Amino acid sequence: MRRIKERNLKKQGNRTIGIKVSLKDRSLDVVRYAAYAVSDAAYVFIKPAGKSAVALEFAPKNSAAAKNLPRRFKEELNDEQKRAAIFDSNRDLREFMILKALAYEEIPPAGQQEDSGLTPEQERELDALIAQVESEIKKESSGNKVKDPLGITRTWEEKYGAKTGHKKK
Amino acid sequence: MAQKQATKKNKKSQSLLPQALWQKIGANYLLTNDSGHYAWLKEKDFALVTAGKMAEKDPLFAELAAKGFIRNRLDFNDLAAKWKKKNAYLYYGPGLHILVMTLRCGNKCLYCQSAAAGLGAKHTDMPLAVARKSVDLAFNSPNPGITIEFQGGEPLLNWEVLKSTVVYARKKARISGKDLKLALVSNFSLMTAEKAEFLLKHEVSLCTSLDGPKALHDENRVSSAGSSYEDTVKWIKFFQARHDTQVPEYRVFKPSALLTVSRYSLSSHKEIIDEYVGMGLEDIFIRPLAPIGYARRLWGKIGYDAKDFSIFYLKSLDYILKLNQRGVVIREKMASMMLDKIVNFRDPGYLDARCPCGAAIGQLAYNYNGDIYTCDEGRMVGWEGNDLFRIGNVFTDSYKKVITSATTKVCVVSSNLEAQPVCARCAYKPYCGVCPVYNYETQGTLWGNMPANDRCGLFKGIFKALFTLLKNPEKAAILKKWVAK
Numbered sequence: 001m002r003r004i005k006e007r008n009l010k011k012q013g014n015r016t017i018g019i020k021v022s023l024k025d026r027s028l029d030v031v032r033y034a035a036y037a038v039s040d041a042a043y044v045f046i047k048p049a050g051k052s053a054v055a056l057e058f059a060p061k062n063s064a065a066a067k068n069l070p071r072r073f074k075e076e077l078n079d080e081q082k083r084a085a086i087f088d089s090n091r092d093l094r095e096f097m098i099l100k101a102l103a104y105e106e107i108p109p110a111g112q113q114e115d116s117g118l119t120p121e122q123e124r125e126l127d128a129l130i131a132q133v134e135s136e137i138k139k140e141s142s143g144n145k146v147k148d149p150l151g152i153t154r155t156w157e158e159k160y161g162a163k164t165g166h167k168k169k
Numbered sequence: 170m171a172q173k174q175a176t177k178k179n180k181k182s183q184s185l186l187p188q189a190l191w192q193k194i195g196a197n198y199l200l201t202n203d204s205g206h207y208a209w210l211k212e213k214d215f216a217l218v219t220a221g222k223m224a225e226k227d228p229l230f231a232e233l234a235a236k237g238f239i240r241n242r243l244d245f246n247d248l249a250a251k252w253k254k255k256n257a258y259l260y261y262g263p264g265l266h267i268l269v270m271t272l273r274c275g276n277k278c279l280y281c282q283s284a285a286a287g288l289g290a291k292h293t294d295m296p297l298a299v300a301r302k303s304v305d306l307a308f309n310s311p312n313p314g315i316t317i318e319f320q321g322g323e324p325l326l327n328w329e330v331l332k333s334t335v336v337y338a339r340k341k342a343r344i345s346g347k348d349l350k351l352a353l354v355s356n357f358s359l360m361t362a363e364k365a366e367f368l369l370k371h372e373v374s375l376c377t378s379l380d381g382p383k384a385l386h387d388e389n390r391v392s393s394a395g396s397s398y399e400d401t402v403k404w405i406k407f408f409q410a411r412h413d414t415q416v417p418e419y420r421v422f423k424p425s426a427l428l429t430v431s432r433y434s435l436s437s438h439k440e441i442i443d444e445y446v447g448m449g450l451e452d453i454f455i456r457p458l459a460p461i462g463y464a465r466r467l468w469g470k471i472g473y474d475a476k477d478f479s480i481f482y483l484k485s486l487d488y489i490l491k492l493n494q495r496g497v498v499i500r501e502k503m504a505s506m507m508l509d510k511i512v513n514f515r516d517p518g519y520l521d522a523r524c525p526c527g528a529a530i531g532q533l534a535y536n537y538n539g540d541i542y543t544c545d546e547g548r549m550v551g552w553e554g555n556d557l558f559r560i561g562n563v564f565t566d567s568y569k570k571v572i573t574s575a576t577t578k579v580c581v582v583s584s585n586l587e588a589q590p591v592c593a594r595c596a597y598k599p600y601c602g603v604c605p606v607y608n609y610e611t612q613g614t615l616w617g618n619m620p621a622n623d624r625c626g627l628f629k630g631i632f633k634a635l636f637t638l639l640k641n642p643e644k645a646a647i648l649k650k651w652v653a654k
Binding site: 036037040041080094096097100102 | 253594
């Protein structure tokens with residue numbers, strides 16, 4: 001905002017308000033969005049003003065609207081600059097979050113999980129069988145190690161140990 | 170060097186707020202995010218948070234972290250779950266199907282958006298073949314829950330077709346396994362005991378218009394038969410009594426009423442609300458008049474600007490809350506729907522405040538002649554001679570063709586808030602929606618110009634009021650009770 005020169009704010013004969021804004025530390029889009037935000041009060045024309053600035057010409061829609069226009073525009077410009085920085089730094093994060101949300105599947109609570117149709121005894125037998133198969137697979141694979149220098153096939157726990165509940169300093 | 174720069178960049182980005190929107194209200198900032206979480210911050214805290222300088226030991230830190238406002242403490246599962254719940258409608262096709270049974274009506278309401286035809290205009294009655302085709306198309310929607318709403322004009326003027334359509338739709342629901350809701354919007358002027366029994370037996374929910382006490386109601390809703398108030402009240406009481414006594418064979422729904430606020434209503438908020446309470450109605454939907462259709466021609470006489478409506482709305486909300494404090498059960502429907510999003514992260518099914526809006530992808534309106542429109546408002550524009558929002562006809566176009574039409578697409582694109590320059594930056598975006606038909610009718614463009622858009626101003630006023638009320642524990646408890654189900 002420091003770059004907006006107050007002396008450039010002037011009311012002209014045809015009732016337009018001129019404001020010159022530097023583009024050295026903000027993009028043209030930031031200026032455009034800030035100008036659009038006050039388009040209820042004025043028609044806005046944006047023209048180049050040298051290599052790194054633009055001149056905005058506000059034509060107020062009525063005299064009441066003209067009153068606070070420069071102040072409103074400045075506030076919008078400040079806000080927009082902050083928004084643009086936050087948006088830029090979060091673009092990837094936000095895309096990730098929305099993609100995750102789009103693909104999100106709610107896991108039903110335990111009580112609502114599908115009934116397997118097995119008796120508790122059969123469930124226990126099945127668990128024992130699965131444990132036996134898993135231990136056999138582990139035995140077989142331990143004598144037949146595959147090269148994995150980067151540890152890609154290892155789980156997070158195998159690499160870093162189980163969660164201890166203590167935060168790393 | 171390159172690595173060093175990357176680290177520096179990372180440090181910088183880590184220090185900023187995650188994606189969030191804000192609005193300065195008074196001395197404080199309202200902060201919201203895509204998932205619908207919100208937080209109130211004092212100016213100094215807002216500066217700390219946006220600069221990424223809020224200390225972990227700060228009492229606000231835990232709350233902000235839990236709500237997804239601290240960048241390195243994001244709970245993606247929680248944020249994703251809330252986002253999906255709030256936007257659940259994106260996964261279904263249109264659920265609301267409005268059948269315009271006739272354009273005829275005995276009333277000549279001042280604001281009638283449907284531009285009703287005279288009683289003699291029988292050519293505007295929907296033939297049974299059109300009604301059946303409309304139901305068939307409605308059931309082609311992938312939405313597992315279908316609501317068919319019978320509208321007009323006055324739909325009871327085409328009673329035989331309405332009756333057959335109810336039976337046909339119920340059969341269709343049984344075969345398809347879909348959940349079907351049927352609703353009738355009527356002024357009750359032609360209601361009889363026989364019709365009422367049929368509607369109750371087939372579980373058709375009933376909705377009418379009630380604009381307030383007799384004098385105001387009759388002033389807004391001019392009837393060719395004298396007072397329209399008497400019939401409305403008589404049948405509201407009848408259906409209330411039937412709801413209260415219930416029968417084992419079928420469910421009897423509580424009747425509901427819609428309020429349309431004209432210029433004549435602006436000074437009578439208490440009287441209007443008292444009328445609803447006196448009638449035993451538990452919801453009042455304070456809807457602004459839209460300058461669409463017939464109302465646009467009379468705007469100078471019955472219209473008002475957004476500021477006038479906002480004052481009326483806020484006074485009404487305040488009075489409703491006072492009644493609640495005294496133990497009276499009455500809720501404001503628009504507030505309830507917004508609160509459902511804000512408090513419960515839930516989609517209340519309010520098609521007007523969705524992103525993208527409900528036009529075609531949330532609802533379809535079937536005109537008496539089989540023409541299909543994006544929504545009822547789009548049909549009203551069509552009635553005025555502009556078929557911009559017509560997306561097909563039940564005899565010539567398939568569901569797929571209708572839903573992939575250029576008009577459907579343009580409504581989706583123009584009501585996508587991410588692409589609306591002001592909305593994309595608005596703190597109320599997670600809960601709001603724009604209406605391309607309103608924009609087109611009032612500003613001559615589907616996109617509209619939100620800074621100068623009265624509807625936008627109105628919604629902002631409502632959101633501001635609701636968020637401010639939620640800061641007050643006593644009022645927040647009442648408001649949360651409205652949507653605790």
